[in-house]
Amino acid sequence: MIYLDSVITQEFTAAELPAAVRAALGKPLRRAATLTQLAVVGALACLPAERRTLPTALLWQTRSGPRAETLNLLEEVCNGGAEPMPYDFLATQPAIAAAQLKPFLPGLHSATCLPLADESTANWSLLLSLADHWLQTGRYAQVLCAQLDHAGDQAGGQWLALSAAPLENSLASLHLPEVTPVEALADDKDFPARLDHWLAAGSIGHLYLQSAAGRKLAVEFARI
Amino acid sequence: MSRPVFIAGRALLCAAGNSPPAVASTLWAGECAPGRRRLGEREFPYFALNLPESAWQARAERSVRALAEQLGPLDEKTPLFIASSSFQMGQFEAAGSPFELPPACAAFSRQLADWLGLNGPGYSFSTACTSGFSALDAARSLIAAGLIDDAVVLGVELANNSTLAGFAAMELLSRSTARPFDVRRDGLALGEAVAAVRLSAQPATWRIAGLRTGLDAYSTTGPDPDGGPIAALTVDCLQEAKMPAGDIELVKLQAAGSPGTDLAEANALRRVFRERMPPLLSLKPYLGHTLGASGIAELVALLACLDAEQIPATAGFAESDPEIALKPTVVRSNTYIERALLQLIGFGGSLASLIVERRQ
Numbered sequence: 001m002i003y004l005d006s007v008i009t010q011e012f013t014a015a016e017l018p019a020a021v022r023a024a025l026g027k028p029l030r031r032a033a034t035l036t037q038l039a040v041v042g043a044l045a046c047l048p049a050e051r052r053t054l055p056t057a058l059l060w061q062t063r064s065g066p067r068a069e070t071l072n073l074l075e076e077v078c079n080g081g082a083e084p085m086p087y088d089f090l091a092t093q094p095a096i097a098a099a100q101l102k103p104f105l106p107g108l109h110s111a112t113c114l115p116l117a118d119e120s121t122a123n124w125s126l127l128l129s130l131a132d133h134w135l136q137t138g139r140y141a142q143v144l145c146a147q148l149d150h151a152g153d154q155a156g157g158q159w160l161a162l163s164a165a166p167l168e169n170s171l172a173s174l175h176l177p178e179v180t181p182v183e184a185l186a187d188d189k190d191f192p193a194r195l196d197h198w199l200a201a202g203s204i205g206h207l208y209l210q211s212a213a214g215r216k217l218a219v220e221f222a223r224i
Numbered sequence: 225m226s227r228p229v230f231i232a233g234r235a236l237l238c239a240a241g242n243s244p245p246a247v248a249s250t251l252w253a254g255e256c257a258p259g260r261r262r263l264g265e266r267e268f269p270y271f272a273l274n275l276p277e278s279a280w281q282a283r284a285e286r287s288v289r290a291l292a293e294q295l296g297p298l299d300e301k302t303p304l305f306i307a308s309s310s311f312q313m314g315q316f317e318a319a320g321s322p323f324e325l326p327p328a329c330a331a332f333s334r335q336l337a338d339w340l341g342l343n344g345p346g347y348s349f350s351t352a353c354t355s356g357f358s359a360l361d362a363a364r365s366l367i368a369a370g371l372i373d374d375a376v377v378l379g380v381e382l383a384n385n386s387t388l389a390g391f392a393a394m395e396l397l398s399r400s401t402a403r404p405f406d407v408r409r410d411g412l413a414l415g416e417a418v419a420a421v422r423l424s425a426q427p428a429t430w431r432i433a434g435l436r437t438g439l440d441a442y443s444t445t446g447p448d449p450d451g452g453p454i455a456a457l458t459v460d461c462l463q464e465a466k467m468p469a470g471d472i473e474l475v476k477l478q479a480a481g482s483p484g485t486d487l488a489e490a491n492a493l494r495r496v497f498r499e500r501m502p503p504l505l506s507l508k509p510y511l512g513h514t515l516g517a518s519g520i521a522e523l524v525a526l527l528a529c530l531d532a533e534q535i536p537a538t539a540g541f542a543e544s545d546p547e548i549a550l551k552p553t554v555v556r557s558n559t560y561i562e563r564a565l566l567q568l569i570g571f572g573g574s575l576a577s578l579i580v581e582r583r584q
Contacts, residue, residue: 065329065350074316074323077386083264089390090444093309095352095572102441102573110437111574112358115311115330115348126347130362133369137226176371211345216371 002135003170004221005142006046007196008159010038017041017155025104033069033091034155035062036100038148042157043105046144051107054141057134058098058111059127063189064149065115066092109140122147125187125211128162128219132176135164147189158192171199172221177208181218184210195221229364231430231580232374233422235294236524237287239271239415240510243294244528247511251529251536252556256510258401258413263388268397271415271512272383280314284382287418288339291378295422298376301344302422305363305377306333307355308348309516314384336380340420353478354437354568355379356419356519357576361435363423370425378420379520387515388414394445396482402513404479404506404538405486405552407545412480415512417521427583430527433563434465434579441573446484451491454575458496458565461577472502472579473561474535476526477552478569479506480513481540485569490548502565504552509540519568519576527580530561 012020014034021029021037024044029037039060047056069091076084090096098111114123124145131143142163149156162174185194187209198207198221211217234244239258241247250256261270277283292298312332316323330348337346349359356379363375391397391412398411423432438457442448462469475493479486493501507522514521529535538552561582568576 063328067325067329070313070325070329071323073386073390074313075321077389078317078323079321083389083393084386086390086394089386089393090572092386092390093352093572094350095354095570095574096444098439099441099444099573102439108439108441110439111351112362112437113350115333115350116328117330117333117346117348118328123347126362126366129369129371130365133226133365176369217345217366 001173001175002132003163003166004160004172004174005163005167005170006161007171007192007199008042008045009192010042011156014153029100031087032100033066034150035066035094035148036097038155038157039097039101040104042146042159043101043144046159046161051142052105053107055109056105056107057109057140057143059130059143060146060148061114061116061123061127062148063116063119064151066094120188121212122188122191124191125209125217125219128174129176129217131162132174135162160192170224173224175220177218177220181208181210184208184218187211225370226368227370227425229367229432230424230426230428231421232424232426232428233295234524234527235291236419236521237273237290238417238511238514238521239273242274242290244524247525248528248532248534251510252534254537254539256539258512261388263385263392266392268388268392268399269401269413271413273416280318285339288336291418291420292340295420298342300342302342303345303372303375304337304340304342305359305375306336306346306348306380307359307516307520308380309350309352309355310381310384310387313386314382317384317386336378342376351570351574352572353515353518353570354574354576355516357435357568357578358437360519361437364432364435367423367425373425375423376420377423377520379517380418381416381514381517383416398481401540402481402509403540404477404481404508405490405545405548405550406541407543409481409483409486412482412513415514417511417514417517419517419521419524421520421524429583430580431583433581434461436461436464436577438575439573440575444572447488447569449484449488449491451488451495454488454492454569455495457575458492458577461579465579467563467579469497470500471563472565474564475502475504476522476564476566477504477506478567480508487548489567489569490550493550501550504550505535506538506552509538523566526564526566530564533558533560535559
């Protein structure tokens with residue numbers, strides 16, 4: 001059994017995001033792509049200062065990926081007269097986000113980006129299943145699962161923070177059910193909002209998430 | 225629950241050959257002759273796949289369908305874990321502007337699954353040069369947890385100018401060839417590869433004994449020269465494998481010929497192995513640095529060599545760098561290897577260590 005400690009949804013306009021980063025860090029984060037800025041403000045919102053040194057893994061999925069940066073790079077490479085600006089190339093690499101996050105989250109041991117292959121589904125059940133295995137086997141003390149996207153003027157992040165041991169304010173316990181649940185939420189972009197709604201409603205004791213990708217990739221949430 | 229996870233099937237196409245045995249044979253023969261790829265006024269060494277097609281999409285399809293043939297019959301519902309750092313960038317370049325990116329950035333993964341004949345769960349991973357081991361880690365974690373029984377892990381990196389231009393703009397590419405750990409090393413030589421492993425809970429010759437992914441935030445373009453984060457991750461991996469460092473009989477290096485990263489890797493190895501350094505082998509002078517595919521491609525190439533009991537010499541190395549003070553293997557060997565460590569050090573700070581063990 002593992003524990004859900006926070007569920008956070010963040011939405012920013014392009015103008016708001018740098019200000020949110022500055023508010024979180026107390027200083028601007030220079031040369032950071034949009035996804036990196038989302039990772040920083042989300043991770044720090046999930047974890048109080050005293051938990052930022054604990055062994056932590058970050059699993060984040062993205063539908064948009066570094067879309068604007070990729071278009072910039074393609075424009076420079078295919079239509080430009082010279083080689084691309086190094087920063088534009090760096091900004092297309094999701095791995096960079098973790099390197100820029102780590103100074104503010106010293107316990108960050110590992111970060112994995114999972115780009116999504118279609119518009120309708122998400123990989124929350126995979127992320128939570130990996131978190132369950134890694135926390136149960138003692139690999140990390142906490143795992144952050146996120147979805148980060150930006151399109152046009154809008155950028156947003158959805159976050160679940162999970163830990164191996166219950167905290168005073170843990171929201172729910174999680175385990176992987178051995179029997180496929182009859183009624184379960186679909187694994188899509190709306191899942192964090194529905195989870196949040198279930199936590200706020202307080203009436204039903206259990207909630208299930210079922211991946212369309214695999215019968216065994218189901219997760220059960222139970223109130224503590 | 226934590227079950228052992230085995231490598232039950234392997235497939236590979238790279239510049240050194242179009243099957244694992246062919247690649248092992250090329251490496252044993254010491255053959256490495258990169259082609260050239262032009263970028264504006266400049267030319268760089270490049271390890272391209274040997275395919276008859278020239279169109280990007282046709283090459284992608286041909287190479288992935290060839291992998292499917294090498295893997296043999298698969299249950300179409302087998303979960304697929306895809307690793308790449310550039311996905312279909314070459315296709316976007318070929319189509320030209322206005323560039324039409326799909327709404328989901330890994331939409332190409334659907335096409336890859338189709339070419340492999342798979343329609344089950346599919347997941348994509350992008351952690352730069354460590355993407356292959358990130359995907360491997362996720363797949364083996366689900367198998368170890370009993371959530372799936374088999375998985376295909378696919379590494380794909382196909383030619384595109386965006387990646388080449390990006391590395392060129394950062395002055396990280398060699399103009400001649402990859403020279404791992406050599407005093408004259410001057411950068412990477414990039415390449416293409418498609419590679420796959422089938423993982424299974426069913427026993428097979430090679431077992432994943434340890435696998436850890438990590439992070440070195442010293443800089444977004446290079447690791448801590450001291451090697452501390454790389455060494456710490458390697459020690460974690462050894463601990464998972466319940467092996468002392470002395471049990472490792474061969475290290476497949478990251479060593480791509482990069483001045484800074486090679487030094488960091490050497491310093492890390494000294495911290496881990498001290499005076500009992502195992503033989504060190506770099507495959508990049510034969511395959512090129514195949515980025516997001518490199519983890520799976522080099523794993524398959526190495527296992528093919530170990531199965532044949534033909535460990536190649538490291539090409540491209542001639543003279544030791546006094547600062548590195550480590551020498552990769554320069555003589556071929558028929559040593560029977562039971563445990564090998566594979567290191568990846570990724571652009572952007574990602575790290576990965578894998579230990580494979582031969583089943584007794």
